[in-house]
Amino acid sequence: MARSDTRYREAYNRILAYCETLPLDAQIPSETQLGDIAGVSRTVIRRCLSRLAELGVIVWNGRDKRLLRMPRPEDRIAVPEAGSHSADLEQRFLDWVLRFDVPANTALSVAELSRTFDVPQHELKEFLAGLSRFGLVQRRPEGGWRLLGFTKGFAIELSDFRTILELHAVSQVAEAPVDHPVWAQLAKIRDDHVQLRAHMDSDFHEFSKLDERFHQAVNSVVRNRFTVEFQKVISLIFHYHYMWDKTEEKDRNAAAIEEHLAIIDALEARDAAAARNAAQRHLRTSKTTLLSSLRQHDLG
Amino acid sequence: MARSDTRYREAYNRILAYCETLPLDAQIPSETQLGDIAGVSRTVIRRCLSRLAELGVIVWNGRDKRLLRMPRPEDRIAVPEAGSHSADLEQRFLDWVLRFDVPANTALSVAELSRTFDVPQHELKEFLAGLSRFGLVQRRPEGGWRLLGFTKGFAIELSDFRTILELHAVSQVAEAPVDHPVWAQLAKIRDDHVQLRAHMDSDFHEFSKLDERFHQAVNSVVRNRFTVEFQKVISLIFHYHYMWDKTEEKDRNAAAIEEHLAIIDALEARDAAAARNAAQRHLRTSKTTLLSSLRQHDLG
DNA sequence: TCAATGTATTTAATAATTAAATGCTACATG
DNA sequence: CATGTAGCATTTAATTATTAAATACATTGA
Numbered sequence: 001m002a003r004s005d006t007r008y009r010e011a012y013n014r015i016l017a018y019c020e021t022l023p024l025d026a027q028i029p030s031e032t033q034l035g036d037i038a039g040v041s042r043t044v045i046r047r048c049l050s051r052l053a054e055l056g057v058i059v060w061n062g063r064d065k066r067l068l069r070m071p072r073p074e075d076r077i078a079v080p081e082a083g084s085h086s087a088d089l090e091q092r093f094l095d096w097v098l099r100f101d102v103p104a105n106t107a108l109s110v111a112e113l114s115r116t117f118d119v120p121q122h123e124l125k126e127f128l129a130g131l132s133r134f135g136l137v138q139r140r141p142e143g144g145w146r147l148l149g150f151t152k153g154f155a156i157e158l159s160d161f162r163t164i165l166e167l168h169a170v171s172q173v174a175e176a177p178v179d180h181p182v183w184a185q186l187a188k189i190r191d192d193h194v195q196l197r198a199h200m201d202s203d204f205h206e207f208s209k210l211d212e213r214f215h216q217a218v219n220s221v222v223r224n225r226f227t228v229e230f231q232k233v234i235s236l237i238f239h240y241h242y243m244w245d246k247t248e249e250k251d252r253n254a255a256a257i258e259e260h261l262a263i264i265d266a267l268e269a270r271d272a273a274a275a276r277n278a279a280q281r282h283l284r285t286s287k288t289t290l291l292s293s294l295r296q297h298d299l300g
Numbered sequence: 301m302a303r304s305d306t307r308y309r310e311a312y313n314r315i316l317a318y319c320e321t322l323p324l325d326a327q328i329p330s331e332t333q334l335g336d337i338a339g340v341s342r343t344v345i346r347r348c349l350s351r352l353a354e355l356g357v358i359v360w361n362g363r364d365k366r367l368l369r370m371p372r373p374e375d376r377i378a379v380p381e382a383g384s385h386s387a388d389l390e391q392r393f394l395d396w397v398l399r400f401d402v403p404a405n406t407a408l409s410v411a412e413l414s415r416t417f418d419v420p421q422h423e424l425k426e427f428l429a430g431l432s433r434f435g436l437v438q439r440r441p442e443g444g445w446r447l448l449g450f451t452k453g454f455a456i457e458l459s460d461f462r463t464i465l466e467l468h469a470v471s472q473v474a475e476a477p478v479d480h481p482v483w484a485q486l487a488k489i490r491d492d493h494v495q496l497r498a499h500m501d502s503d504f505h506e507f508s509k510l511d512e513r514f515h516q517a518v519n520s521v522v523r524n525r526f527t528v529e530f531q532k533v534i535s536l537i538f539h540y541h542y543m544w545d546k547t548e549e550k551d552r553n554a555a556a557i558e559e560h561l562a563i564i565d566a567l568e569a570r571d572a573a574a575a576r577n578a579a580q581r582h583l584r585t586s587k588t589t590l591l592s593s594l595r596q597h598d599l600g
Numbered sequence: 601t602c603a604a605t606g607t608a609t610t611t612a613a614t615a616a617t618t619a620a621a622t623g624c625t626a627c628a629t630g
Numbered sequence: 631c632a633t634g635t636a637g638c639a640t641t642t643a644a645t646t647a648t649t650a651a652a653t654a655c656a657t658t659g660a
Contacts, residue, residue: 120645
């Protein structure tokens with residue numbers, strides 16, 4: 001009927017474990033210190049002490065707190081399963097949208113999403129509020145939310161935004177010092193490209209992973225909290241769409257390999273302008289592919 | 301104790317007004333049609349019809365709904381004041397943060413904010429969840445939120461991000477067709493710059509507004525949902541910091557006028573490269589100013 | 601037959617409830 | 631008597647419960 005007491009339960013077990021490290025009859029530290037040990041407020045600590053005294057583990061009279069007997073396994077209190085995988089909600093949500101091709105303008109029910117993702121409703125509300133900042137969802141006047149994404153307009157603007165960020169990243173790479181880790185990464189990635197090109201006929205499916213590694217490496221040079229959030233969403237969307245658009249996959253991947261190599265060539269020559277041009281060509285291709293994949297799914 | 305019935309109350313008054321347009325004894329449209337008129341579901345419409353029947357305005361027996369008498373002013377129902385200014389919450393929140401120099405790592409209490417901004421708590425939670433996507437706030441492990449912004453690191457990354465977006469915008473302007481409205485705007489803005497320069501000694505405070513107009517015009521060329529959100533936040537933060545950092549304001553503004561004019565010159569000459577260079581110079585100055593203003597407020 | 605109403609179910613906004621944090625006062629102890 | 635500690639009171643926030651509203655389904659009547 002109200003908030004859970006998981007915090008108390010976890011703190012209690014932690015304090016109990018701490019008691020095990022003490023000798024019998026030892027003085028127990030002050031409430032404030034115990035609070036620091038368990039990472040909770042004094043309010044919670046006092047609840048813990050109450051229970052410890054009740055079970056006869058300690059004697060508690062004001063400042064006089066002493067260990068009466070060693071804690072036993074049955075003194076521990078049950079903690080109700082962390083369960084909810086709130087952590088990777090974003091990943092799972094985008095995965096769901098893209099995997100099931102949830103069409104634009106679909107009404108999103110918090111109650112339903114809460115069930116399918118096994119996450120409390122209020123967390124979902126917060127999550128959706130966050131996504132609305134990216135223009136992926138929007139509040140409906142009649143209540144609830146609406147999925148906006150993955151129209152043609154969305155794809156175009158997403159691609160454009162990606163281009164802006166990635167061209168900047170490429171410029172940054174070109175100016176990175178020789179001892180920057182990106183150079184080693186790019187060298188390895190170049191080799192892998194060359195190798196894949198040699199076995200293209202059989203292994204062309206492998207390109208998707210390589211593509212992600214390449215863009216990841218380039219973008220890793222930019223250290224900016226504003227871009228990092230976007231890159232996560234962007235790379236997910238492009239990644240999935242490439243995986244599903246199977247038309248001419250081999251030719252497309254072969255072309256992309258050459259484009260990647262052109263970018264790496266220019267970067268290693270420290271020719272920023274050439275690198276930008278090569279990157280621009282590559283990103284234009286990506287945009288076209290994304291758009292045609294949308295057309296295929298009849299979402300244009 | 302539960303959600304408000306404002307929706308019903310507004311719908312009721314709207315239906316009442318609709319009844320006034322009907323002749324006496326006229327048939328009233330179907331529930332579905334009334335729902336379309338008032339923009340609500342049939343559930344709400346049936347509540348409205350119940351009340352109308354109770355007051356004797358209509359007679360309602362299944363499908364037979366007729367107007368018994370003309371509605372009177374006292375038939376209307378009170379609507380409980382829209383009140384909450386949820387609309388400009390973002391503006392007011394950032395204004396508050398910047399005006400009172402709320403230091404980084406301040407704990408934000410939803411209850412308190414809810415009072416000071418006169419907005420329901422759950423709306424504030426959603427709002428903060430949105431801001432967390434921009435890295436402005438963060439959840440605290442012990443509950444609630446923490447203001448992150450306005451450290452040196454934040455200012456640097458914000459400036460860098462602004463630079464990325466704005467350099468792109470400048471490139472776009474340079475390629476805009478001659479009949480694009482931006483050219484007329486820029487011409488006017490150039491005149492205003494020249495005029496202000498002539499009366500700089502007395503009117504230098506006017507520059508702040510001019511600065512906002514200039515950047516607004518340049519960015520207006522880019523139509524992208526992802527950049528629009530950011531620009532709002534960015535321009536607010538820069539705007540306020542400029543207003544408050546009074547050191548050498550006149551000199552700073554005079555220099556900025558020249559920098560703006562240089563950008564406009566290059567743009568009107570359709571020299572994209574020169575425009576980008578000029579913009580880069582200007583944005584570097586801005587970044588320095590923002591950082592020194594932070595140092596002044598001891599937030600570094 | 602089909603559009604309208606009647607009824608049931610589901611969803612979402614929001615207050616109520618309880619856990620937990622925070623703040624203040626009084627006290628004990630060196 | 632200063633400082634840290636416990637006791638007590640207040641405030642805040644997570645989470646449930648409640649009610650308004652939307653939606654889905656069944657029934658009816660022209």
